[in-house]
Structures are given as C-alpha cells and as structure tokens.
Amino acid sequence: MDFIRKPRVKVEKTSAVVNLEQLYPHNVTLYRLPPTEDITLQEFEDLALERLKLLRIFEQAGSRNLRFLSDEWKEHITSEINREGLKGYARLFHNSGSVKESDLQARRRDTISHFILRVAYSRSQDLQRWFTAREMEMFRYKFSLLTASQVKEFLEINKLDYTPLTEEQKNEVKDGLYESTMGQSASKIELLDFYKVHFTEVLDLVKGRRCFLKNGFAYVNSSDFVSIIATKYQSELERGLQVAQRGLPESENDERLVSVLKGIHTSYTGKDYSIDKGESVPIECLDQLSIKSFPLCMRSCHEILRSKHHLKHFGRLQYTLFLKGIGVLLEDALRFFREEFTKTMDLERFEKGYAYNIRHSYGKEGSMVKYSPFSCMKIIMQAVGPQDTHGCPFKTLDPVALKSKLTSYGLSPMHVQEVATFATKGHYQLACDRYFEVIHDTKLDQGIQHPNQYFELSQAVMGSREQKGGTPANKNVRKVVKKEVNSTLLEGDDDELWNIAETQENEMTQKKAAETVKSEWDDDFDISQVESMEF
Amino acid sequence: MVKIEENEKGYDPNILPDLLPVYYKRLFPHKPFYRWLSYGNSENGIFTHREISFTLADDVYIRYLSFDSQPELEKEICSRNPHKIDIGAVLSVRPKHHRATANIHALQRELVFDIDMTDYDEVRNCCEGANVCTKCWKFMTIACRVLDAALREDFGFEHILWVFSGRRGIHCWVCDKTARHLDNRGRGAVADYLNLLIHGGENSTTKASIGERLHHSVRRALKIVEPMFEEVCIVDQDMFGNSKGVTKLIQMLPDENLRKDFEAHLKNVGSTSKEVWEAFLRFCNAQRSKGNAVRRMKNIVEEVQLAFLYPRLDINVTKGLNHLLKAPFCVHPKTGKICVPFNPSAAAKFDPMSVPTITALLEEINAFDDKIRSEDAEEDKNRIKDYKKTGMFKGVVVFEEFLRKLESSFKGKAIEVSDSKMEF
DSSP states (O other): OOOOOOTTOOSOOOHHHHHHHHHOOOSSOOOOSOOOSOOOHHHHHHHHHHHHHHHHHHHHHHHTTOOTTSHHHHHHHHHHHHHTTOHHHHHHTOOOSSOOHHHHHHHHHHHHHHHHHHHHTTSSHHHHHHHHHHHHHHHHHHHHTOOHHHHHHHHHHTTOOOOOOOHHHHHHTHHHHHHHOTTOOHHHHHHSOEEEEEGGGGHHHHHTTOSEEETTEEEEEGGGHHHHHHHHHHHHHHHHHHHHHHTHHHHTTSHHHHHHHHHHHHHHHSOOTTSOOSOOOOGGGHHHHHHHTSOHHHHHHHHHHHHHSOOOHHHHHHHHHHHHHHTOOHHHHHHHHHHHHTTTSOHHHHIIIIIHHHHHHTTOSTTOOOOOOOOHHHHHHSOOOTTOOOSOHHHHSOHHHHHHHHHHTTOOHHHHHHHHHHHHTTOHHHHHHHHHHHHHTSOOSSOOOOHHHHHHHHHHHHHHHHTTSOSOOTTOHHHHHHHHHHOSOOOHHHHHHHHHHHHHHHHHHHHHHHSOOOOOOOOOOOTHHHHHHTO | OHHHHHHHHHOOGGGHHHHHHHIIIIISOHHHHHHHHHGGGOSTTTTTTEEEEEEEGGGEEEEEEOOSSHHHHHHHHHHHOOSEEEEEEEESSOGGGTTTOSOOOEEEOOEEEEEEGGGGGGGOSSOOTTOOOHHHHHHHHHHHHHHHHHHHHTTOOOOEEEEEOSSSEEEEEEOSHHHHTOOHHHHHHHHHHHOOEEOOSTTSOOEEOOOSSOOHHHHHHHHHHHHHHIIIIIIISOGGGSHHHHHHHHHHSSSHHHHHHHHHHHTTSOOSHHHHHHHHHHHHHHHHHHTSSHHHHTTHHHHHHHHHHSOOOOHHHHHOTTOOEEOTTOBOTTTOBBOOEEOGGGGGGOOGGGSOBHHHHHHHHHHHHHHHHHHOTTSOGGGSOGGGGSTTHHHHHHHHHHHHHHHHHHHHHHHHHHHHHHHO
C-alpha cells in the first residue's frame, strides 16, 4: 500500500511518524484494530474524557434540533469544539489535504479513545445505544468531509469493493430512479453514479423512503454512498460492543481502570433514575403532584388513567416507570392502578392481565431487569399509534389540541403561544423547558432531558420557595411532598398558581368525565411485549 | 346469508373447552403446521428452538415451550388443548431451557404485520371496536393489497402468508429467509418504510407524510387507494356526512388560513359526503391555481386519500424480533372463528363474516360422518382428512399452496448446489 505519496513533505520522516502513518493511514477509520501500545493512566483518563466531551457536543446539537450535517449544525459543532478546546478533534474535522505529524497524533488519539469508550459504554443496552448513535454521527460527519479521491483511498485501505451500475444497467431502472431518488434533481440523477446493494445495507435510506427499491435491492446514488459504509460500520461497532461487554469482567479486574470506566458512565447519565431513593411518595398526592411537578407527558398519562381508568400498554409502561422513578413504591403503584382499572374491569382480570406487567416494570417478575424510567429522547422517539396515550405531547398533539390543553391548564394566551411555537417547530424539549418555566414562574438553567429530572427540578424549586431560600429540599422528596399535601396554604404566588391550576383542572376532569367515553380497551394484551423490549 | 347468522348464533364461548379437543384432534392441520415451522429443516434448530406459547383455560399463559418433533407438538396440543397458540422467535437456546441460561436471544423470526380494525375507528362509521362488517372490511382488503405489493415488488419477498386474525384484523407473516433473519433495526426500517401515516395520538388527526415528490411505493399505494376512495369513504362510510368527518377533512389542510377559507367555502355547498368532497377538490384546485401554498397543497388530495385508506400498522409488532403472534388455525375465543389463511390476490372476496366457527365445523364433520355411515358403513372415514370435509378446507388449501412454494424454494437451492457440483 502506498501511503507515502506526499512529495511536498521535504523533512526526513522519523520512524515514529512512519509508524503512525502505517497504524493510522486515514482520517476516517472503521476502528477494526484495537491499539496495542502502552499509555499512562493519566492519558487513558484524558483521552476518554476528551472524547466524551466531543460526543456530548454531538448529542447537544441533536437535542437542539439542528438538522444533521446542515450548515447550522456544522457551525454549532465547530464552535463548540473550539470552546471546549478539543484541538485534536478540530484537526480531525478540518480536512486540509496534507498530513502532518499533529494530524497523525489526532488520529491516534481518536482511535485509542474510541476503544476506551467502547469498553466503558458496553456496560448496558442503553449506554450502547447512546454510544453507537453518537459514534455514527461522528463517522458520518468525518466521511462527509472527504473528497472523492479520499473516499477511494478509504475504500482501498478497508478492502471495500463497490462498482457503480453501468449506463445500461442504470437505464433499465431509470424511471424508478427518477421517481424515488430523494434529494436529487432529475438532471443530477442523470449524471450520478448508482450502486445496487441489498436493502439491508442501507437501512436508513429504506427507512426514510429515500431511494429506489426493487426486488430487495436498493439503488443508492453516490452522494448517499456513505449510508452503505455507515451501515457496515454500525453493525461492526455493535458487534464490537458486544465483544467488549463480554470482556467487561476482565477489563474490570484492573482496579485502576474500574473507576475511570464506571466514572464515565455516571458522568454521562448525570443521574440514574432507576436506583431506589429510599424515600417514598404516597399515591394519595399524585393528583396534586401531577398538576405542578409532572411534565406534560406524565400529566397526560395521569389524567387519562383517572378519566378513562385505563392506559394502553406503552402508556402504562411510560407512566409506571416514571412513578417508580419519583419514588412510588411497588405496592402503592399496584394499588393505584388496581383502583383505577377495576372501575372498568373485574379484579381478576386486572390481577391476571395487568398486575404482572406493573411488577415487571419494577423488576419483580420475568427477567427481573431493573428498567430505567424513559428519558425524553426515548419518549419523543417512540412510535405512537392512533388512540395511544404515550409519547411526548409536544410532538404528538397537533397545535390546536396542544393549545387547548395548555389553556385548560391555566396558561395565559401569550405563554400558550410561546410553548406551542417551540412545539410546532419541532423543538419539543425547548417547549417543555418553557412550559416548566411558565408553570413554575422561574428560569431554568439546564434543559429538561428526562421527565424525572423535570420532577426533581420542580420539587427543588418549590421546596426552596417553601423554605424561603433555605437549603434546597430536593433531597427529601417525601418531606416536601408531605408538606404540600398537608398544608393547604402554600406561600405567595405558588398558592395562586396552585389554585388556578387546580380549578382549571377540576373543570377539565369533570368535563371529561361527563363525556361518555367509549371504552374499547380490548387491545390484545400481550405481556411478552415487555420482555421483548430488552431482548 | 342464513348460514352466516347460524354461525354467529351457534357459537357459545362457554363451551369452547368442550369443542377444542375435537377440533385439535380432527381438524387442526398438524402436519402442514409443522411443515411450515420446520422450513424443511433448512437451518439448525429452526423448529426445536422455536418458542411456542399456549394460553390455557382461565387465561393461564405459558411461555417458552418448545418441541422436538411434529408428533410431540401434536401430542402436546391435543393433550393441553390451548385456547390460543402463539408463535415467537427461534432462540439461541432451546426455549424450555431458558431459565438455565442467562444469554438467551432471538436468532430469527418471520417478519410480521398486524393490522387491527380498531385502529380504523376514527375513519369508519359503520361499526366500532370489535365489530366488523363487509363495509369496513374493505379497509383490510386495501391494507392487504398495498402491503402485499410493497413486500413483493420492493423487498422481493415471495413467501407471504396472510391470516385472518379471528375477529377484526389480519396478520401477515413474511417467511423468506432474508425476512426471517432481519435484526431489530432491519425490521424497524421496513416498518417505517411501509408506515406512511403519522398518528397524533388522542384527539388529533391522522396524516400522511408523503413529501413533494412521490416515492414509487407511495404512487403504487395510490393506484390501489384512489379508485376505492369514493366507494369506501364517500358511499359506504359517508365520511363527510357529519360534522366530525368534515372537521377531520378541514384539519388536513396545511394552515390556519386555508382551513378558515375552506370552512367558509363549505357554507355554500350541500352537506352530503359527495358534495363536501367535491367542494374540497374544487377548493384545492382553485387554491393551487391561485398560487396559494403551492408546495404544501401539491399533493393534498393524495394525502387525504392515503390518510383515510393507507394501511394502519401496529408497527411495534413488526419492529420486535421477539414479539409473539397468534398462530394460524387458532380459534378466536370470543368469536369461535378459525384464524384461516387467505389468498391476498383474492383479498376482496374474503368475507370475515363467512369464516366458519368451531361449532359450525364440528357440526359439518358430524353431518359428513353420518352421511358416510348411512351410505357406506364399510368406508374408512379416516381416509378423507377431516378438514377437507368442512368450511375450513379453503383456508387449508391456501396454506398448502403457500407451503408448496416455500418448500420448492429449498429444493431449488438443493438443486442449485448439486448442479454447481456437477459442473466442476
């Protein structure tokens, strides 16, 4: 292989540089070979954190709803990388054409840090998913920066062989290509090279109906070519993560590494809501809490459960896990659901069909997995069918329904408009942030990423108000909650808000209850759904 | 028609436990059922590692069953007489040993689709909930034709089994090897490709997202949907004959101003479904020629038609590799109807109302037996397979035909392999 074909480099190459070039021949890599060199613990930790920072930048860009690889997105990434001082990655994402030693060093750091995080993030399904998603963004970004000849070089290095259709072959499927190749004008399609691959190699294009599909084969144009490589890389990465997971006990034999490997995990999730907090929230105060401390998604679940005495499968799952996260005990949750469900079905049917499900969510049945409460991303991404009650209301409700809901919660027309505007633009989490701020009459200094985080922030805000600037009371949920329930008089503007919200709420519930709700809840219940999720 | 009523009336869920033993013993097509799930034993453990689950009396649900052979499966079915049989995935470990191993995962499973009539409640006025009639069954017919065409033409799948789910829906099993081996991501992608509709959850309107340029799969769906739209939505369902339907139509327009304009426009026209729909067509044309919201109005009529008639998939069923789905030839416990396979190319002729119930079938064999006995006492009645004497025959024929093609695909492979050996 001829990596050394750079006549401009006049300086004599040191053997170290040559070595680096051999190890890291290209800016884009499939990370097939783990590094074998020795590094210091300090470097190990630094590299890991550096990459984590980078991956978080990608995550933030996504949650800001910047379109992936759009100019805004790229700008955001570049400025954040500079702000965080990630020089190595700045280099990696700056395709200058010539390769200096510092570029090679950047590649080296890229590879080593990738493998460190691969181990750290192999720990659980959730972490694997997060890591894979971020790595894929990074991969696609790097690939998008390549010139045609660099792509060719990349394919050669990785022994990937793809030949485009001949003119004749292209002509045979011409009509389909014109009709179904998205994102390209007809005149462009005429000129572009097309590759014929099995549809499983370009799932992302299939998913979005972005290419022509015939008899199991996808016709991919050269500007979508990255999809083929990316899919390949993704499945290699997923396999790699599984291998890493199996090796985890061994990796953790070394105590010096354990803290770093585990530390990364917690420094990402910030908080693990699946852990029992030792305090419990009595179910009697859920009605109260739902008005102010529940995010819209959970408040909806709560209201529907109260008014229709039923929640469909995913709604139940979403809500049960949230309740678990805020500290509702299993026995209480069971009692709560039982009281509601048995209004429309007999006790026996509930015990047989649904109680298992709830115990399962608490990790007391079946595979005994401790399920974490759903994060915003998970809730937003979930598919919602007709009559389903789960999902993020800022996304699922159409603007009219959303506005009337918010109005009924006592938001002023101006605030309703503000929140709804975020939602219609697709900034669901920003809409939720704003909703929080309006409801609590405060400013948020962090974005809402998790319904349970919403709850805790809400509790913290109200707790500190109640204690007039005393120590934040978010640590003691039970205490706070009890006070809320027991004292009818809360202080100041809080009190007012409560009242407004509550009267509105009562009106709403009454109205809802008054409507004769047709109850065709005869959805074929399937407990296996729960287990299949984590398979 | 008289016969249909008899079927409905003749079945009583309380006596199901008494009927099942006879059904399983004499009518359930055990051998073909095995031939399907064993796939000619083309892959290791494909039958023995398959998870089967039984629902017994009183909703006792047993998961992780697995069987060594056809006789064992038949014996178990006949001795436990399950009210329902579900088929899961082929697992990495024999399902019955699932407790012994921690690392158990699904290796393969048919790609399945589940379409349920309740998802159509917002667009049908003839029935709701669990009820179906010939009018709303047309939604299922369309769904079946659209999906079947896409699966065959776009994905190249050939071995597709369509099954009536016993009451108000249909199931689809795609059994090609590639389909069976799709991972969760692959299933998700296929599901999303086929899922055009965006449901807003409660109280909001279902919309179709098809973009400005129509993908060939969307165009093909329209070719099926368009000619049916008037018949189904305007005539049968009288969709826009009430204010609810009209509101739904208004909601389909892309922005507030257009909606107001159209609402005003409607004041001057009649209120039958046909009049409203024609007013809508005129309105959209007028807006387009005026140059209003041209881009978003470009395919508005198509979007509306799809929103009403495009298949409504329960995509979570399709996405999960490990989802259990009711097996064909089960008896639906509420209706007593058999989950019979049907031929997708004759989907329009399939009538869920005339699907035989277990009661009717058992009467049929009895009548047949009596006839044989009276005609010729010497004849061995076992010579004719029992299901061939009954209304279930058609369903079994469809199934056999599906199996024949499926099995020939394995034989084809075998010949190919031996051919290539001969050459060299």
